[in-house]
Amino acid sequence: MNTGLEAFVARAEALLARLEPLLPPAPPTVDWSATLACRWRRTPLAGWLEPVRVLNCPPWASLRHIDEQKATLDRNTRQFVSGLPANNALLTGSRGCGKSSLIKALLPRYAKQGLRLVEVDKADLIDLPHIVERLAGLPQRFVLFTDDLSFEADEPAYKPLKAALDGSVAGLPDNVLIYATSNRRHLIPEYFAENAATRHQGGEVRPADSTEEKLSLSDRFGLLLTFYPFDQDAYLDIVAAWVEALGGRVTAEMREAALQWAIQRGGRSGRIARQFAADWVGRQGLRGRKR
Secondary structure (H helix, E strand, O other): OHHHHHHHHHHHHHHHHHHHHHOOOOOOOOOOOOOOEEEEEOOOOOEEEEEEOOOOOOOOOOOOOOHHHHHHHHHHHHHOOOOOOOOEEEEEEEEEEEEHHHHHHHHHHHHHHEEEEEOHHHHHHHHHHHHHHHOOOOOOOEEEEOOOOEEEEEEEEHOOOOOHHOOOOOOOOOOOOEEEOOOOOOOOOHHHHHHHEEEEOOOOOOOOOHHHHHHHHHHHHOOEEEOOOOOOHHHHHHHHHHHHHHHOOOOHHHHHHHHHHHHHHHHHHHHHHHHHHHHHHHHHHHHHOOO
């Protein structure tokens, strides 16, 4: 090797040594036989599936007063893990009423049948084609879970999701579904000014193309499940279930405190019921220790 070539190789090796700390680590290989859930993580240079070590999946029986929604999503998921046709699902409605809990509760329920969960942040949906590519062909059945989904019209993640749902030649592989939650029925905000863009032809009102575009995303989910606020009796029943699950006792004093808690928090929901139960059972436990 001549002197010039040796110098070039030495400079190249020195440059690589300086760049190596800046490069992302090699993505870990996921053992899906032992991993039930992953999160999609990304840097400006790469993305990877990160196994979830501690699962936050509520017991199926703890989800009360959403029986119709439970039955529908459960049936769709049974179809999916059985290799039968199934639909992508959008769960919308009141906050804290069990939308994301219902999706997460499916994981331990069907893990033995091969169900796996991949959580994807809304901003990372731009990587959807890369995520799907890593899951296609595997024997497990994957639900891509996105919580609190909504978009501004110019967000880049909007189009990859739309294409994956029902707009691309490739589409989703047979072993992948998308389950998403949102407080918005139509996912993208609509404005009064858009009503002025409607056209009247022959007495027929035709919405402007921009409005049609906004409605089309939610329409691409085959299942649309709506969640509603709980009335007082339902709220107290959910509180009682969580208190008992945490090892506490249901009493008249507890019920009165639960109602006051809901007033202070400005609403009645499953999330508020669970938070009250944790506070109540914890406080009663502290009192017991002082005796």
